[in-house]
Amino acid sequence: MSELIRIRSLTKHFDMGRGQRVHAIDNISFDIAEREIVGLVGESGSGKSTLGKTLLGLHDKTAGEVYYRDELLPQHYHSSDYRRHARRMQMIFQDPYSSLNPRMTVGEIIAEGPRLHGMMTAAQAREAAGEWLRRVGLHPDHMSRYPHEFSGGQRQRIGIARALILEPEFVVCDEPISALDVSVQAQVVNLLSELQASLGLTLLFIAHDLSMVRYVSDRMAVMYLGSLVEIGPVDEVYFEPRHPYTQVLIASNPEPDPESERQRVSTSIRGEISSPVNVPEGCRFAARCPRAMEECRRVTPVLKPVDESGRLVACHLY
Amino acid sequence: MTSPLLEVSNLHVEFDTYGGTVKAVRGVDFHVDAGKTLAIVGESGCGKSVTVQAMMGLIPMPPGRITQGSARLRGQEILGRSTVDGREVRGAQIGMIFQDPMSSLNPTMSIGDQIAEPLLVHRGYSAAQARARAVELLEMVRIPEAARRAKQYPFEFSGGMLQRAMIAMAISCKPTLLIADEPTTALDVTIQAQILDLLRDLQNETGMALILITHDLGVVARMADEVAVMYAGRIVESGSVEDVFYRSSHPYTVGLKAAMPSNDPQQQHELRPIEGSPPDLFSPPVGCAYAARCPHSMGICQQRPAQLFPVGDAHYARCWLQHPESPHRPAELSLGGHHE
Structure with missing residues (x-):
């Protein structure tokens, strides 16, 4: 399997003025193979969405590189860069309410991409939009309707059609199901998996629902406060988490099974994710970690292999 | 008492x-x-x-x-x-x-x-x-x-x-x-x-x-x-947490569970979404509100709303399948399609 995306020491800081810097993502390196689905989990504020957006050039990179099939992507995107790269790398957004323009018809929304990229004439784009509506389980007649006429799940389908009509290779799905009800989540997840398989897509699937990420992904990546703490095959990470933070995160995930929940010892840890402003040296999790050592507060751990499965963990315990 | x-x-x-x-x-x-x-x-x-x-x-x-x-x-x-x-x-x-x-x-x-x-x-x-x-x-x-x-x-x-x-x-x-x-x-x-x-x-x-x-x-x-x-403004199943999870008796409860990923490493079932969407509560259906999405739906479901039928000790389901005289009364409710 060849690598589609290579991320090397990617860093994104936001300058807040007065010497304050938000370390949204710090020194992240990993690869995403062709046709692979990587699930990215972490708490709000851990930098998951920033990572996704930085990969696509929606944020400038502070440092580090992203390679797309050996081609170095620009540090700052100019409009010509978007024209070149956006067709191959697309995004599906979390909120199906605010991510669709309420003044455009669904047909216009879906056909806009191919039209702007000069892939099709307006008539062809309209026809393709109708075809895509059918592929995502809606009706081509819905083209002339407006987003407000659709339910959350249907809007998410429209968002999927808008992203995939460009025939991208890599799609960042930023919490695509978080705003949806359980029964509708399954509809959207199944649709995404079908399309991923039939189109050979590579996905970065950002979510906070650990069970769903386990269901969808090949590998799971865990972020905490801007750094990648663990990444590996999804079942290894889910059932045998190694990083203390991953252990806490997975143990906090309630399962729909009263018996196993009753036996569960309380796993909650004290404290909350700290501020990403001017982060000190050392492990980001050290302040809350039940197994923190002196070294953890001084030296920032780097990702290293801990077993034969290809799993990498950034922790001084290993 | x-x-x-x-x-x-x-x-x-x-x-x-x-x-x-x-x-x-x-x-x-x-x-x-x-x-x-x-x-x-x-x-x-x-x-x-x-x-x-x-x-x-x-x-x-x-x-x-x-x-x-x-x-x-x-x-x-x-x-x-x-x-x-x-x-x-x-x-x-x-x-x-x-x-x-x-x-x-x-x-x-x-x-x-x-x-x-x-x-x-x-x-x-x-x-x-x-x-x-x-x-x-x-x-x-x-x-x-x-x-x-x-x-x-x-x-x-x-x-x-x-x-x-x-x-x-x-x-x-x-x-x-x-x-x-x-x-x-x-x-x-x-x-x-x-x-x-x-x-x-x-x-x-x-x-x-x-x-x-x-x-x-x-x-x-x-x-x-x-x-x-609850579904469409009514309680469709109630009981102890064990009854509702392990002996689910309303097709909606069964559907909800099947739509969620299981965390059991041994068994990874396919996600089975509940197709369709809840009814319009401006004019709720005459019969069971879930009938349009229900894989077990029968003739009576479209015509008359079900009452809460007892299915166990303090366990109730609002479903015609659970009627004491229902010919289809299941021992265990499966996800499957129509009853013959």
Whole structure:
């Protein structure tokens, strides 16, 4: 399997003025193979969405590189860069309410991409939009309707059609199901998996629902406060988490099974994710970690292999 | 036989909108025993929040309207906004916390003052007593440096801290019943675990009953003694948490479970979404509201609404399949398609 995306020491800081810097993502390196689905989990504020957006050039990179099939992507995107790269790398957004323009018809929304990229004439784009509506389980007649006429799940389908009509290779799905009800989540997840398989897509699937990420992904990546703490095959990470933070995160995930929940010892840890402003040296999790050592507060751990499965963990315990 | 702490019967709530009248709650019955936890589960728009808001007098009238029903706390009627008694009972004996702590607290009042307010109103504390008690309450919900924190404003608290502050406010009058409407939906899983642990500890310390409104079956499994599953304004299945999870008797409950990934490494079932969407509550279907999405739907389901049929000891399902004389009455409800 060849690598589609290579991320090397990617860093994104936001300058807040007065010497304050938000370390949204710090020194992240990993690869995403062709046709692979990587699930990215972490708490709000851990930098998951920033990572996704930085990969696509929606944020400038502070440092580090992203390679797309050996081609170095620009540090700052100019409009010509978007024209070149956006067709191959697309995004599906979390909120199906605010991510669709309420003044455009669904047909216009879906056909806009191919039209702007000069892939099709307006008539062809309209026809393709109708075809895509059918592929995502809606009706081509819905083209002339407006987003407000659709339910959350249907809007998410429209968002999927808008992203995939460009025939991208890599799609960042930023919490695509978080705003949806359980029964509708399954509809959207199944649709995404079908399309991923039939189109050979590579996905970065950002979510906070650990069970769903386990269901969808090949590998799971865990972020905490801007750094990648663990990444590996999804079942290894889910059932045998190694990083203390991953252990806490997975143990906090309630399962729909009263018996196993009753036996569960309380796993909650004290404290909350700290501020990403001017982060000190050392492990980001050290302040809350039940197994923190002196070294953890001084030296920032780097990702290293801990077993034969290809799993990498950034922790001084290993 | 002891009577339940709270008994709600035949509750109907409607809202007038430009599009017509929405029948949001269409005859809900349930009860909560002292010290126990009832989880009301369902998807958006099923009427779970409206049910408890009606009990708490939080339905804006107009456009809302409670057309029928009663809710009795220890035998005393609390429904109806105009009854002064109702307000006394609700404010002093029932506490409530909401999904979004940021917008449920007053941004211009310090946290301590907000916690002290119900004590001034309902318990006749002096200002100084109430302030001191507010600090104690913040300690009870495990907020560090409570005295300093009490003087701060909501914007200075994180989401998890705000939810703790709201819990402190809700338990300030030592309620016998706490209603938590999606208390952890806006929070991350590790913070959710902290809040759920806190709620359970407080329940053990004070003996209060809890009504937990949620859409998350994982949270239900962790917290509930009893479960009521709501769909389109009605309770479709109710019973102990074991009955509802392990002996699910309504096709909707079965469908919800199948739509969620299982965490068992041995068995990874395909996700089976429930196709279609809930019915329009402007004109609810004549028969069973779930019939249009139900894989077991029969002729009678389209024509007549089902009652709650007993399927076990204190376990009920609103489904014609469970009618005592139903020829299709299943030993165990499968996901599968039509019955022959």
